Amino acid sequence: MATTKHIDEIASVYAKSLLEVCDAVPAGGITLAEGCAAELRDLSELIAADKQFAEFLKTPIIGQSTRLATLDTIIKGRVSDLVYRFLMVLASHGRTDRLTDVSDAFDSLLQDRLGRIEVDMITVDGHASADVIATVKARVKEVFSKDAVLHQYADPKMIGGVKLRIGDQLIDGSVATELRNMSEALTNRGAAAIRTRPTDFIRD
Template identity: 25%
Template sequence: MSDAAVAKRYAEALFQLGNEKGTMDQLAEEFHVLKTTFDENNELVPFLKHPRVNNEQKEQFINNVFQSFSADVVNLLHLLAERHRIDIVPSVIDHFIRLVNDAKGMEEATVYSIRELSQTEKERLEKTFAKRFGKQAIKITSVVDPSVIGGIKLRIGNTIYDGSIQGKLKRIERGILTAN
């Protein structure tokens, strides 16, 4: 079974568990922190997958490092480390967050712009794109990207809305190249 399919199954199980216990929001918050931890620490996965580190040492490490997390999250980490699948944690988190957002009628988006967006600009974008996608809300993360030159580029899932000057220049270039 592929890692994506396995990650999806773990995410669905956690979603059901969180739904039954009423801890969905807490799990989602903890998973955001956990994903950041896994993304920023390149040695974490290799350490937890290393054959010379036995399961007892992995369990103790997970208990010490993630002691502030809920038992469900810690148990997931124990289970994945024991089954040598710790590298799918970010994928499990992504699937879980997607399930939570779908249940709430939400979507997460990333906006790339030349400067940090003001709160008013974020709110306008959230309202506009929430209507366009038929969602109740959109949570925007702003990323400063100097290559945008001007305007914005917005990514929601696999869809990109490119209203940047860089994007317009590339479209003009493609038009000129295909005309020749």
């Protein structure tokens, strides 16, 4: 998933705690953290695909003890022991509804640790050319001093060009935006010309 979403403070607290645990485990560190990140992403994808599971995690109708017991039955033995215990902590604090946010926050922290940055690249068909990809990666490296982890998405409504989303920032290099900027520039120039030479526009 594109992990360029706004990360809230609560999700960041849990994500940082999990990363600290990974660092504290002997022979853990980055390798363990990458494994946890992959498992959390899988769970996030399950939440996105299974509305019933998503509702189970967030509904206030289900009591905490029931949710804990059910979650234990669902995930125990299907995820690593560390991720299992982490999910139980989330559940015990009534934060299972924030699991996707926590996953995004953890992935963002991990990428930062690895000197990477998540970049959403949006084109008409979701398949940018090798030259465009190379250019984007080079520019990201130049500006952020980090390696870009690209996630490509399609937007058939675009005429052409590329849009990039990095964190909360949208860099719009689409053809439609370029045409709009050109139109605005021409309009502004025309308005300026009318103000400076009004008689030129009322002559027969």
